[in-house]
Structure formats: structure tokens, C-alpha cells
Amino acid sequence: MPAPSPATPAAPDPRRPLDRAPVVALAGNPNAGKTSLFNALTGQNQHVGNYPGVTVDKIVGRLAFEGRDIELVDLPGTYSLSAYSIEEVVTRDFVLRDRPDVVVDVIDSTNLERNLYLLLQLQELGVPVVGALNMSDEAERKGIHVDDKQLSKLLGIPLVRTVASRGTGKDALLRAVLDVADGRANSLARHLNYGEELEDKHEEVMRALETDAQFARSFSLHWVAIKLLERDPDARGKVEGSHANAAQVLEVADKASEWIKRHFGKDADVVVGEQRYAYIRGALREAVRVEPRTGRKDATELVDAVVLNRFLGVPIFLLVMLAIYALTFQLGNPLSDLVQRGFGMLGGLLGGVLPDGVLKAFLVDGIIGGVGGVLGFFPIALLLFLGLSFLEDVGYMARAAFVMDNFLHLFGLHGRSFIPLMVSTGCAVPGVMSARTLTNPRDRTLTILISPLMMCGAKTPVVAMLCAAFFPRYAALMFWGLWLFGWGTAFVTGMVFRKTLFRGEDSPFVMELPPYRLPTPRGVFTHMWHKAASYVRKAGTFILAASIVIWAALSFPRVTAYSTDYDAEARAIEAVTSARLAGAELPQDRRAAIERERARSLADLENRKRTEDAAASFAGRAGRFVEPVMRHAGFDWKVNVALFSGVAAKEVIISTLGIVYGLGGEEPDEADIAEAPLTSRIRADRAYSPASALALMVFVMIYIPCIATLAVARKELGSMKWPAFMAGYTLVLAWVLAVAIFQIGRLLS
């Protein structure tokens, strides 16, 4: 990185008790219980934010301990600080730039060897470290007896036993943290010995680095020197950007690296990695006693024997996803209705209070109606988040990637791409967000780009209605076909992109399969809540803005001269009804029938007026404007208007079709979908044929993702470029396929 590094903070103060709230960062391997510890320490006092420039959630909490305030930052889970994944870069940058007073490394005591690898790297970074020997109860149960005092002495790092899920060891940990923060304990007195030859070379580079006193104050020279030997691009960039004698330093470092390579027959980074592991093994031999295993296989191995079985693996994965899917929609649909009804009631209440006019229409139809329509989908997204959080916390995600990798690799995708795609069949928003488990940015971008092609829960009612209207006998089969069509387009598009836009070597597939752990309900809910909060924060403003724009486009300009005098007609209906009711004594049922007829006539009138409004509105005009292009796919202006509105949220297509067809905004009941007025009205429209209906369904499946998905994709990918591309390519692809289907259908009939 040739660009100069940003300004680095001033040199650390000489040690003295801190007179401000110490900033403590929590680091650790994934699955080491870092989040549980964070929750145990901070309780509900948490705030989800973002690390600058990246999509990794930054969770910050505050706590009070022995009269002192402590600010706690949850760093992303990492195995190392190599700076290859976003998580590693975030962790490294946070430690180097923000200089937390103490970093607590959460260590899985059942898996010390690999967990201590990160601890040593944190120590190398020159930051005060405290180790939390977490899951110490589980380690004891497994016969792993850790002499924590001895280990702490060997590594030169304070270690405290904890059981985060039960909050055990919290106080001791915080006391150790404050001891380090206040300078009563030192975790930097020693560091691992890399072996004689390496230490010599390290020393040479250190001497070269020391020539710039300013640089020496800003960075841990020990760390920079070791990273230069490893030829770490990030550390080289720091030297190039900030060191006065950068050229000499890099020359010394390159020579040293060359020498190491010749001497050891392998690169310095491998040698250093081996030294770290060798050092850890040495320390563990002295401080840990492991009871010989009694021959009993552990639970994880037993479960994996089934779950990862060569033949059962894939079917089990599909069943797991089906279960989550079923739960989501079983519970989610009623909840969705409830939310929508709630918004409807709110609109009704407000409508009753406000005087008629543009303001009322804006608040009731534009904001409450629009946002309600989109948020109606929130319960489903929330339940999917819940399912995902559970699978993540229990340790299944890596297994899913393991069993699906082979198949996805055929299309140039990564095993971890399957979960986002599968989740997108529920809702693309959590789908896009779950693409985070892909550590390689290229794989992640690719997966996000194709996720919205799946049949999501919002497209479902639209496609189902069209299936019922035009293929009543084969509706279920058609629907299933379109569902598969979504997968097919995603895979093929993914393969095409992989071979064009995202060419290059496969990213490494080196993935831990963590031991299964039953998460606590509270842990899963907190996890879900963080995801949901992130969704609302990211998509909220976009949803509101899109709702207002769509409402305005459908409502303005107002018609000044209607083709008929609707008010007069309404008065006429009222007059006729009153006259009929005023007649002789009518039986009760006859009276009710007349009133029903009046209501129907008035609603019909209102709907005719709405159609006329819609036709004259900006959206209507735009619908007509694009007709010459869309006609090739068999779409008239009414459909175009509905498709416009579908960009806000796909399920809105139905209610907009209702408006342009003069049926009011009511959505058809799913039970009698084939008999619903909209279904029969569309079926009766001469503009439609099975070919144009199929073209429309395919178009709806593919074209521009909803605004919430675009907003989340923008956040996840960090720029407007990819969402814009996503909207563009899906629109073109949808149009091409819809035209092809419609034209072929016309030729055949």
C-alpha cells in the first residue's frame, strides 16, 4: 500500500492508573465464546455500530466495575492477524489505531493450542493482553487440566479462568484487566522466542526501524519487524508511509527474508508460524495435563458421523433448511398479517382524525401504508435471522459449507454461498447479510449479486396469484417450476459472473468445523437482535424514502377534470338507496341487501376513480412511456405501473395491480386465490395470454431487487456501484427472458 498511513495516535502514556474509562477490546477465535462473555459482562447495555469503511458490526458496551466505568468493544472473531480477511484487518487496525488499553483474548480452553496462536500474535502487536481461559468447565470435563498460573508465567500474560455462558470468573477477569490497564501488571515483559537465527534477523530489522524515533513511538517495532520479515503488505505500507528511512528499512528486511528463506528452505512467514506453534506446544507440555481419553467418542464426533456422512450429508442439510423455512412461514405469516393489520388500524385511526386532503393521503397511504407494507415482511426476516443465529451458534454453518461445497464448486461458487442463497428463498435481506460468512470479498460480492434471483417470500404471493390465474390446473407445478427456475438462474448467472467479472484463482477453502455447542436461548436471541437491528438501521430510511416516492408517483399529478362526475354519481347512488330504504316497511334482510349494494356501488365508483387517477399519475405516464419497450414482453402500462411499485417491495405488485385494475388495494385471500376478483379480472383481460403471464412471472422473479435488498447490499458491499450493477443486470436479464418467452409463446399459439 503506497498511500501514507493515516495519522497515528500519540505515543502511549507512561504507565499510571487511568483517570478515564479504560477501553477494553474483546478478541478471540470464532466459537471461543467471545460473544457470550461480552453479553455476560455488559448485559443489555450494548450498542451496534460499524467499523469505519467495512461491514463488520461493531458492538460496544459499557459496564461498571468496582466504581469504575469500562468501555468494552467486541472485535470480530479471528484465528490470526494475517490481514487476509476483513475480520482480521478490522481487529488489527482497531488494535493499532484505536489503541485499546487492554485486549482480552477469549480462549477456548478445550482447544488451547490453536487459540493461544492468536494470543501470541496479540502480544506481538505490543498491546497489553489478558487471556480469558473460557469454557474451563468443559475442558475439565474433557480431562484437560490447565495449570493457569504456570501457563500465565510461561507466556508472560495474565490468564483468568471463565465460563462465559454462566458468568463465572467475570470479576476476576475485570480485576486482571484493571491491573493491566493501571500498570500494576505487565503483559509485555516478554515475548516468544523465534529461535536463534530468526531472532538475529529480527534484531537487524529492529535496528533499522529504530532510526526513526517518531516511527518508534507510533508503532510496536517488535511487531513491525516480524511482519516485515513475513513480507506482510500492510506492514510494508506502514513503513513506506511513515518511516523516515523507509528504503533502507525495507532493504534490510528483504535481505533478512531472503536469508531466512535460503537458510530454512521456506519463507519467513511459515517459519514464524511454526515457531509460534512450537512455542505453544512447549508451554502446554509444561502447564497442561491431559487425561488419556477413555475411548469414548465425543458428542461432536458422533453427530458428525451422521450429519457429515457422505450420503446423508446433503439430504440432512436440505431437511434442516426446510425446517427453518417451514417454521419461518408457519409463524411468520400470521405475524406478518398482524403487523399489516396494525399499520392498517394506525392508518384508519389517523385517517379518522385528519381532514381530507393531500397531507392525510400522504401520511395514511404514503407513509403508513407504504412502510407498513414493507415492514409487514419484517417478522419473516426476523424468524429467518433467528434460525440463522441458531445454526451459527450451534456450529452447523461450517458443516453446511462442507457438504455443499462440491456441488457449488461446479459453478465456481464457494460452499458457504449456499446458505445465503437458501435464506434468500425466504427473504433476500437476511440472505445478503448472511453472505458475510464468506471471508473472500470476491466470493461475497458474487453471492450477494445472485441472491436476489431466488423466489423470496414477497415474490411468492405474486407468482402464486399469476399461476392460479393462468394455469389453474397446474398451478402448484408451475409454482414449483418457477422456484427451481430461481435457483437455476442464480447458479448460471453466478457461473457466468465467475468466468467474466470475477475471474481468478479459487479462494482458499480452509475452514474450522467447530465442536457442536448448544447455545443459550438468550445468546441466540441477542444474536438475532443484532442482525435485525442492523437490518432496520440499514434499510429503514431507504424503505421510507421509496414508499414516499412510489406513493407520490401514483398520486400526482392530481386529476383536475375527471371523465365522469364521480361526486354526482355518488350522490345519485345515495339518493336511490335512500329512496328505496324509505319505502314501505322492508324486511331486515332486504334492507341489508340494499345497503350492501350501495356499499358495492360506492366502492366500484371509488375504484373507477382510482384507475383514472393511476392512469393520469406520473407512474401511469411512466408506464405508458415504457410501453414500447415492454410491449415486446407482452406488458401493457398497467403491468408496468405495478412493476414500478414492486421495486419498493415485491408483494406490493398485487395491490398496485388491484388499483390499476380498479379493485382497490385489497390483497386476495390466499384461500380462494383462484376466485379472487383480481385473479378473474386479470384472466379476463384480453391483453393476457398464458405466454404473457409466464413472461410476467419470469420478469417478477428476476428484475430489480426490492429497495431493502439494494440498501442492504450497498451497506454490505460498501459502495453504490454493486447495487447499481445488480439493479441493471437483473432488469436487462429479466427483460430479455420475458421477451423471449412471450415471443416464443406467440409463435407457438
Add this chain to the structure above:
Amino acid sequence: MTLDQIAVGNDFVISSLFAQGEIRRRLVDMGFVSGARGRLLRKALLGGPIEVSLGTWRVAVRLTEARGIEVVGSDARA
């Protein structure tokens, strides 16, 4: 021999890494260093990816990655 040639259930000791760049870095970080002992636990449906245990943890790698890991195998089942 390389890791992909080890049969399911067999133990191995890593002797060196051929892999380069990011793959090698990842492998080292996950404990694939010379001298490390492991066992091949299973292979996925079409022969890959493979799952190995290294010390107290389990790691999955694709066959491509496994071909970059030189190992000494042993048939002795523990």
C-alpha cells in the same frame, strides 16, 4: 505423499507445505505446520472437501489445498 492421498481413518504427520501465498498463510494459521499430527476423518460425497483433525480441532480443506500439504502417512490406527 500429499494429504489428499491419505485414506479415511489414517493418521499423518505434516512434513512441509507446497502451497503458496494466501492458501499457505491460511493453512499455517489453522495449524498446518511441519511436525503437526493429524487424522483424516472423512471425505465429502465426491471425494472432497476432506475433514482432518489436528490436535484438538477439526479443519475442512478442499482437495486442491490438500495437494499442497506434504505428509508422512501411517496406517496405524490409534
